[in-house]
Amino acid sequence: MQSARDALLWKLDGLSEYDVRRPLTPTGTSLLGLVKHVATVELGYLGDVFGRPSGEPLPWLADGAEPNADMWASAQESRAFVVDLYRRAWAHSDATIDALALDTVGTVPWWPDDRNEVTLHHAVVRVIADTQRHAGHADIVRELIDGAVGVNQGNDGLAAGDPEWWESHRNRLERAARDAAQGV
Numbered sequence: 001m002q003s004a005r006d007a008l009l010w011k012l013d014g015l016s017e018y019d020v021r022r023p024l025t026p027t028g029t030s031l032l033g034l035v036k037h038v039a040t041v042e043l044g045y046l047g048d049v050f051g052r053p054s055g056e057p058l059p060w061l062a063d064g065a066e067p068n069a070d071m072w073a074s075a076q077e078s079r080a081f082v083v084d085l086y087r088r089a090w091a092h093s094d095a096t097i098d099a100l101a102l103d104t105v106g107t108v109p110w111w112p113d114d115r116n117e118v119t120l121h122h123a124v125v126r127v128i129a130d131t132q133r134h135a136g137h138a139d140i141v142r143e144l145i146d147g148a149v150g151v152n153q154g155n156d157g158l159a160a161g162d163p164e165w166w167e168s169h170r171n172r173l174e175r176a177a178r179d180a181a182q183g184v
Contacts, residue, residue: 011138033072039086046093049106
């Protein structure tokens with residue numbers, strides 16, 4: 001889980017306030033919004049669900065809050081605020097994992113009553129999957145901003161190639177897509 005957490009935060013490195021908040025998909029996905037969301041997910045599933053509230057104020061979850069308010073950062077929510085919240089969420093989540101047995105049962109209040117019980121094991125797997133999923137989103141969003149990809153600095157996981165090679169590669173893939181669409 002920690003490697004995905006670290007990868008998600010690395011996506012913010014070296015970017016301007018505009019770039020970390022900039023919505024780059026039709027649904028408004030931004031890098032800082034992804035971090036805020038994942039912090040919220042950890043605090044919920046690995047805290048509240050097991051009767052271990054963090055005490056962190058999360059006004060974006062309050063009754064009457066704007067829809068999707070956990071998915072973007074307002075101008076008043078600084079990068080430092082969101083990153084620090086995420087780091088505190090890690091500590092709280094890790095403390096829950098250390099304190100409870102994996103078969104401990106918790107209740108997910110936002111799930112239907114007839115199927116809202118989960119074990120800590122299930123919640124941990126769910127949070128790992130969600131964090132990895134959003135780290136993947138962040139990888140794509142960061143690539144759209146400045147071309148940086150990978151798990152961390154120096155580990156992009158891509159084949160070797162200079163910018164000209166990548167442009168040629170992308171153009172070849174575009175041609176293949178167009179040919180397939182035309183039945184060639």
